[in-house]
Amino acid sequence: MKNSYQQGGIPISPLLSGMPNKSANSSENNLSKKRLLRISALSIIVAVAISLIAKFLITLINIVTNISFFGSLSAAYHSPAGNHLGLWVIIVPAIGGVLVGLMALYGSKAIRGHGIPEAMEQILTNQSKIKPSITLLKPISSAIAIGTGGPFGAEGPIIATGGALGSTLGQLFKITSNERKIILAAGATAGMSAIFGTPIAAVFLAIELLLFEFSPRSILPVALACITGAAGHRLLFEAGPVFPMPNLETPSNAALAIYSGIGLIIGFLSLGVTKIVYFIEDVFEKLPIHWMWWPAIGGLAVGTIGYFAPHTLGVGYDNIINVLSGSVAILIVLRLFFFKFLSWAIALGSGTSGGTLAPLLTIGGAGGSLLGAIIIYAFPNAGINVPMSALIGMSAMFAGASRAYLTSITFALESTGQFHALLPLLGACTASYLVSFFLMENTIMTEKIARRGVSTPDSFEPDVLGKLSVREIVNTNGISLNPEVTMREIRELLKSENNKACYFIVADQHGNYVGTANLADINNHDIDPGLILKEILQTAKLSVKIEDNLRKAVELMAEGGVEALPVTAENKVIGVLSYKDIINAYKFYHDENDRVNRHISLKRERLKVLVRSRGLFKSVQKLK
The missing domain is CATH 3.10.580.10 (CBS-domain)
Structure with missing residues (x-):
């Protein structure tokens, strides 16, 4: 019989030509690095473009606001709370809702919602492909919704627009779906960085809600895009913190424990916020009228609430600054907490176009401010203060509702410049995150797509x-x-x-x-x-x-x-x-x-x- 087996143990033999060798591996590595440079360059281009679009969006919101509430054609910022329309203010958000409904019906239904869940869905189910039309329709529809009094922030629409722009650019070039995902995430987070000037928080947002991975090939393009977006913020908006507040001191251990307890309570509030938002959405789903009219119905509710509580109308970044100052009367903070939440929940449940971050920050900040004031009243020597309570409240609300843990902490630090608040933020956001993790199956970001059968990663694990x-x-x-x-x-x-x-x-x-x-x-x-x-x-x-x-x-x-x-x-x-x-x-x-x-x-x-x-x-x- 011929030798069926060779020597016990695999024979030591030269490789055939065509087998990989050191030079082949070197060429492969060089090619991989060249592709990384290419993706990084595309991400920077998207970031430059989305910075300009962010400026355009804010300007357009101001123009629509001034036309809708003041009858003037101006790009200067004026809060809709200062309007003198009387009962007519109820109609303005409804008109905006009709326009958004028409754009969704004849343009793209994808403009509805607050942007991040839609981007997540495209990443997880559609190879990160978003219709190019969203790049135009999303900012315009959002400007109309917010400019006519919608209680939203500009960050959600710009994140959706940046993601759509990145996806569109990725579809024009011959790249993989994973590379397209990276450019999509780069565009989305560059938009957030351009609006708030928070590049580190934007990078964490990409990791926790969009990329679902951490590697040089994904982080480098996203980081470069976020840095570019932050530079755009300084050039086109302002250089200081977007939410200035009084300087905070490092708290004592006892105060740190109290702040963590506030975060725990806010965590339970975040559960209620999420459940009520989707309960209202379910109510709209059962209405016997076409979904195109839902934003108009939501607009009527927004207008009615805005008549009694004018500060609930519009973006409301000034509300966040006021709450963080700690100088607002408790009754005003209580009205803002309740009516802002009610207005935003109804508007978002109706399927109009707008963001969630600014409303969550407002509601959480007001909630933290109220809890802090109550504790100080009951225990004057507790060693806490209202501004710090408001800051950890707004951060803990976002951590609990979205489970974007690192994003919540770093965003609060970057947007206010109060780095002495690191330990209280860490304790409060951890407590809120724990409540959310153990008691809520899905978050405000994932509930919508989970109902469509889309499963989102619930942990970050190594490959x-x-x-x-x-x-x-x-x-x-x-x-x-x-x-x-x-x-x-x-x-x-x-x-x-x-x-x-x-x-x-x-x-x-x-x-x-x-x-x-x-x-x-x-x-x-x-x-x-x-x-x-x-x-x-x-x-x-x-x-x-x-x-x-x-x-x-x-x-x-x-x-x-x-x-x-x-x-x-x-x-x-x-x-x-x-x-x-x-x-x-x-x-x-x-x-x-x-x-x-x-x-x-x-x-x-x-x-x-x-x-x-x-x-x-x-x-x-x-x-x-």
């Missing part, structure tokens, strides 16, 4: 396949087969050795790699027993290096349409890696990861033992 290397699951004491032996000889030999391996390296008499053999093909009785082995080989000229990770192996298997790859070290074949090995490694890693008391080195050692014990590779003696 397991990227962490595990080929070296950790490959046994170099594998076997190789002679390509010249017949199927009959191979079957008899495998039967006598009781070999359980699924794939085998096939090498010629000089040790050169010829291909991989599949056990299922070898045992296929429809194949002539006299057929020699090399006639049934998988001969894709792909290999994976022993130092590569399993993600690289999966990508190569998908590229070549193969179920196994030869493993190389120092340009020589030393083993074989199959998709079953990767699946077992992945499953084992997650099973072990649930056992919190095990050390990572023990995990990997057991992983190697498990893979070998399952017969994925079996060492045999040389047979004649």
Whole structure:
């Protein structure tokens, strides 16, 4: 009988031409870096454009506001609370709702809502493809809705517009869906940075709500876009904090505990806010009229509330500044807390176009201010103050409602410049996040798309396949087969050795790699027993290096349409890696990861033992 097996252990042999080598890997790395530079350049271009659009949006909101409430054509900022329309103020938001409904009906239904859930949905279900028309329709519809008194912020629409612009640019170039996702996130967060001048918070927003990953290829373009957006904010708006407030001092430990308790209470309030918003949305869904008219109905409610509480109308960034100052009368803060929430919840539930961040900040800030005032009244020596209570209230509200934990903390710091508030913010947002995590299945950002059957990632975890290397699951004491032996000889030999391996390296008499053999093909009785082995080989000229990770192996298997790859070290074949090995490694890693008391080195050692014990590779003696 010919040598069916080569030397026990994979033969040390030169790679075939076409196998990866050091120069090929270097070229691949250079190509990857060039693509990263390209995506970064596109992200910066989107950021420049969205900064200009942000300025355009704010200007357009001011123009619509002045026309609607003051009858003047001016781009200067005037709060709609200063109007003298009397009862006519009730009609103005309704007219805006009609216009938004018509734009949604004849333009795109995607302009409805506050922007971030829609962007998340396109990322998760549609390869980050957003209709280019949204780039134009979203800011115009939002300017109409907000300018006619809608109780929204400009940040949601600009985030949606930036995402649409990034997606559109990504569709014009030949890039992958993941790269398009990165440009979409870059455009969206650059818009937030351009409005508020908060680039770090914008980067965290991308990670927590849009990218669902953390890697150089995603963070670098987004960070560059957010820096560009912040520069645009300084150039087109102002250089100081967007929400100036009195200087805060570092609190005592007792005060820190009280602030954390305020955050806990705000966390429960965030649950109620989210549930009521979607309850109102469900009510609108049951109305026996076309959805185009819903924003008009919501507008009537906004106008009615605005008649009794004028400060609920419009963007209301001045409301946030006033609440953070700590100088507003308690009764006014209470009215703002209740009526702003009611107006915003009805308007958002009606499906009009607007954002959630500014209303959440207003409601949370007012809630924190009220709680702080109550505690100070009951315990004058508690060591807390109203401005700090308002700041942690607005941050904790956003953390609980959206579960954008890091975004909430860094946004509060950047938008106010009060870095002494770091510890209270950390305690309050952590408490609010815990309440939200344990008691609410979905957030205000994900509930809408969850109802459509879209599942969003609920945790940020490392890429397991990227962490595990080929070296950790490959046994170099594998076997190789002679390509010249017949199927009959191979079957008899495998039967006598009781070999359980699924794939085998096939090498010629000089040790050169010829291909991989599949056990299922070898045992296929429809194949002539006299057929020699090399006639049934998988001969894709792909290999994976022993130092590569399993993600690289999966990508190569998908590229070549193969179920196994030869493993190389120092340009020589030393083993074989199959998709079953990767699946077992992945499953084992997650099973072990649930056992919190095990050390990572023990995990990997057991992983190697498990893979070998399952017969994925079996060492045999040389047979004649």
